[in-house]
Amino acid sequence: IFWSWMKPQQGCHGWWLGPGRYDFERIDRRINAILEANPEALIFPRIKLNPPDWWLQANPDEIALQADGTSGQQASLASEIWEEAYERMLRDVVRHMETSNYAGHIVGYQPAGGRASEWYWWGENGRMDYSPAAKRRFRQWLTQRYTRDIQAFRLAWGDDTLTFDRVEPPTLPVRQATEHLFFRDPQQARAVIDYRRFLSDMVSRNIIRSCGIVKEETRGMKFAGVFYGYSSYCTTQNGFQGLADVLASEDVDFLCAPTAYDFRRGGEPGSHISTYNASYRLHNKLYWDEVDTRTHLCSALVHYRTATPAETVSVLQRSFGYSLTKGTGLWWFLLAGNATFHQAEVMDAIAEMKRAGDIGLHADRSPVHHVAVFVDEPSMLYCNSNPALRKALLRTTLDELACMGTPCDIYLLSDVNHPELPDYRLYIFVNAFRVDEATRAAIDAKVKTANKTAVWVYAPGYIGEDGFSTAAMKSLTGLSVAARNESMDAELVLADTQHAVTSKAERHWRPGWSVGPVFSVEDPDALVLGRMGRHASLAVKEFDTWRSVYSMLPLSRELLLGLCRYAGAHVYSETFDPFSANKSFVMIHTASAGPKRIVLPGVHDVADALSGRPVASGVSEIRETLPMGVTRIYRITPR
Numbered sequence: 080i081f082w083s084w085m086k087p088q089q090g091c092h093g094w095w096l097g098p099g100r101y102d103f104e105r106i107d108r109r110i111n112a113i114l115e116a117n118p119e120a121l122i123f124p125r126i127k128l129n130p131p132d133w134w135l136q137a138n139p140d141e142i143a144l145q146a147d148g149t150s151g152q153q154a155s156l157a158s159e160i161w162e163e164a165y166e167r168m169l170r171d172v173v174r175h176m177e178t179s180n181y182a183g184h185i186v187g188y189q190p191a192g193g194r195a196s197e198w199y200w201w202g203e204n205g206r207m208d209y210s211p212a213a214k215r216r217f218r219q220w221l222t223q224r225y226t227r228d229i230q231a232f233r234l235a236w237g238d239d240t241l242t243f244d245r246v247e248p249p250t251l252p253v254r255q256a257t258e259h260l261f262f263r264d265p266q267q268a269r270a271v272i273d274y275r276r277f278l279s280d281m282v283s284r285n286i287i288r289s290c291g292i293v294k295e296e297t298r299g300m301k302f303a304g305v306f307y308g309y310s311s312y313c314t315t316q317n318g319f320q321g322l323a324d325v326l327a328s329e330d331v332d333f334l335c336a337p338t339a340y341d342f343r344r345g346g347e348p349g350s351h352i353s354t355y356n357a358s359y360r361l362h363n364k365l366y367w368d369e370v371d372t373r374t375h376l377c378s379a380l381v382h383y384r385t386a387t388p389a390e391t392v393s394v395l396q397r398s399f400g401y402s403l404t405k406g407t408g409l410w411w412f413l414l415a416g417n418a419t420f421h422q423a424e425v426m427d428a429i430a431e432m433k434r435a436g437d438i439g440l441h442a443d444r445s446p447v448h449h450v451a452v453f454v455d456e457p458s459m460l461y462c463n464s465n466p467a468l469r470k471a472l473l474r475t476t477l478d479e480l481a482c483m484g485t486p487c488d489i490y491l492l493s494d495v496n497h498p499e500l501p502d503y504r505l506y507i508f509v510n511a512f513r514v515d516e517a518t519r520a521a522i523d524a525k526v527k528t529a530n531k532t533a534v535w536v537y538a539p540g541y542i543g544e545d546g547f548s549t550a551a552m553k554s555l556t557g558l559s560v561a562a563r564n565e566s567m568d569a570e571l572v573l574a575d576t577q578h579a580v581t582s583k584a585e586r587h588w589r590p591g592w593s594v595g596p597v598f599s600v601e602d603p604d605a606l607v608l609g610r611m612g613r614h615a616s617l618a619v620k621e622f623d624t625w626r627s628v629y630s631m632l633p634l635s636r637e638l639l640l641g642l643c644r645y646a647g648a649h650v651y652s653e654t655f656d657p658f659s660a661n662k663s664f665v666m667i668h669t670a671s672a673g674p675k676r677i678v679l680p681g682v683h684d685v686a687d688a689l690s691g692r693p694v695a696s697g698v699s700e701i702r703e704t705l706p707m708g709v710t711r712i713y714r715i716t717p718r
Contacts, residue, residue, distance in 0.1 A: 080127070126172060141211075151201030157213040198286065225243075235273075262512070282318040282319070303332055304331055307322065338368055344390070350481050368407060369410060374419045403436065404664050431690070449648035461542050512541055513542040514539070530625065567614075571585075580645050598614070601615070602618070606618060664688055664715065665701075675703050676702050686716075
C-alpha cells in the first residue's frame with residue numbers, strides 16, 4: 080500500500096510532496112526490498128488517492144463537510160480539483176513504476192479513494208456532503224440529468240422557484256424524513272432520491288476514471304480495479320448504488336472487498352462483502368476476497384478475532400473453499416500486523432491450500448447453480464427508515480443464502496435482461512421495489528415459463544414513477560396484494576406446515592423488529608402458507624407455466640431450503656451449515672456439531688481437496704460426523 084496521506088508505522092508514505100513533485104526513492108526502496116526477499120515476486124500496488132496535508136491546506140473548500148459543519152478531514156469525492164490532482168499524481172506514479180527496473184514485476188494497480196480505501200464518503204454516513212465542492216458538482220449534475228430543462232427540473236422537485244445555479248442539497252431533516260414508513264415517496268422525496276443518486280454517481284465516476292488512467296498509462300497491459308460492490312452489506316451507505324456503471328466499464332478488471340466482519344468466526348458464514356458473484360462473472364470481472372483475518376496471534380481483542388490455531392486454519396480454509404467453488408480470487412492480508420500469520424501451523428495450511436488451488440485450476444469449476452438471486456441497487460434509493468428491516472432484507476439474507484444447503488448466483492437486477500443470463504429453476508427477487516417496464520418485460524420473458532418459480536420479497540413492483548401501486552405488484556407477481564400504511568412487529572405464524580416451502584421452517588418466528596407498510600395477499604387462487612397477525616404474509620400461486628411465491632418478510636435459511644425443494648433445485652445439505660459447490664468441488668463449514676450429509680448430483684468419486692486423500696468411490700452422498708467450526712473441501716469426480 081502506498082499511502083498518500085496517513086503515516087502508518089509499517090507503510091510507504093510521505094512520497095507525494097507537491098503538484099508534480101514526488102520522492103520516488105521511497106517507493107523504489109519499498110519495492111526493491113520485496114524483490115530482494117523474493118526475486119520472483121509479482122507486485123500489486125494499492126495507491127491511495129487521498130491528498131496530503133499540503134493540498135488540504137491549499138484547498139479548504141474542497142474538503143468534505145457534514146450537515147452540521149463538521150469537517151470530513153479529506154477531499155470531497157465530488158471535488159473536481161481533487162480529481163485533477165489525483166489524476167496527475169496517479170499518471171506520474173504509474174509512469175515511474177512502468178519505466179523502472181522492476182516494471183516487469185508489477186502486475187496491476189488498485190486506485191484507492193475515499194475512507195478506508197473503499198470509496199466511502201468522508202465523514203458520517205447520511206450527513207455528507209455539504210462542502211462548496213459538493214454543492215457545485217451537484218448543480219452541474221442536476222443540469223446534466225435534466226438536460227438543462229428547468230421546467231422539467233422544477234416539476235420533478237415540485238418547486239417553481241428553483242434554478243440550476245442556486246439549488247441546494249436537501250437538508251439533513253429532509254433526508255432523514257419518510258413519507259410512507261419504510262419508503263420515500265418518488266415524487267415528494269425527489270430531491271433526496273436525486274442526491275443519493277448523485278453521491279453514487281460521483282463514486283462510480285471516479286472509480287472508472289482512476290482505473291482508466293491505469294489502463295492508459297500501461298497501454299492496457301496491467302489490470303486495474305477497486306474495492307466496491309458493498310450495497311447489500313452496507314445497507315444504509317450512501318455512494319454504493321452505482322455498481323452497474325462500474326461493471327459496464329472496460330477499464331475496471333476486478334472488484335474486491337474484505338471478508339464480512341460481523342460473522343467471520345469459526346462456525347459462521349464468513350460471506351463476501353461484495354456479493355454479486357454472478358454479475359461479476361457475467362460482465363467478465365474478477366472478484367478478490369481480501370482475507371484480513373484477525374488470527375489468534377492478533378493483539379487486538381476484536382469480536383471477530385479467532386481464539387485458537389485450529390480456528391484460524393478453519394476460517395482460512397473456509398475462505399479458500401469459497402474461492403475454489405465460486406470461481407473467485409483471494410489474497411491473504413496482514414492488516415493487523417505482519418506477525419498475525421506467523422506460525423508454522425498457519426503457514427503450512429496456507430501452503431497446502433496453494434497446492435490445492437494450483438491443482439484446482441485444471442478442474443472443471445463450472446457453476447452448477449439452480450438458484451438465482453436478484454438485488455436492485457436503484458430500489459435502495461427509495462428506502463429510508465427502519466434500518467433493521469433494511470439489514471434483514473439485504474445483509475442478513477446473504478448469510479441465510481450461504482446456509483440454505485445449495486449454491487446460488489447473486490446478480491444485480493439490471494442483469495435480468497442480459498442476453499447471456501443462464502436459466503435457473505428458482506428466481507428470488509430480494510428488493511425489486513422499483514421495476515421499470517423494460518425490466519418487468521425481461522422478468523416476464525425469463526421467469527414466467529418452463530415451470531420456473533419466482534419468489535418476491537416484501538414490496539415487489541410497489542414503487543412507480545408517480546407513487547405506490549398494488550396494481551403494479553399484481554402485474555409483476557400475479558398475486559393480488561393489499562397495502563396498509565401501518566407498522567407492526569414482524570412475525571411469521573405458519574398456516575401450513577406440510578407444504579414443501581414451510582416443512583423445515585419454524586412454526587412461529589419473531590425477529591424482534593417492526594415492518595411497515597404492511598402487505599397482505601388477498602387472492603382467492605393463492606394458497607396461504609403463513610400469516611402476520613390477520614395478514615396473509617406468505618403465499619403461493621401456481622400458474623400454467625410458472626409458480627409465484629410472495630413473502631412479506633425476508634427469507635430464513637429454512638424457508639430458502641423449502642423453496643429450493645419446491646422449485647426442484649438440487650439440495651446438497653439440510654443441516655444449515657455454510658455451503659458452496661461447483662462441478663468439481665463442494666465445501667462445508669460446520670455451524671453445528673453432528674452428522675453431516677452431502678447429497679451429490681449423481682455418482683462420484685470423492686477425495687479431500689486439500690490433502691488429496693481418497694474419501695469414497697462411486698458414492699452419491701458424503702457422510703461425516705464433524706465438530707462445530709471445521710471446514711471440509713471435497714473434490715468430486717463423476718463416474
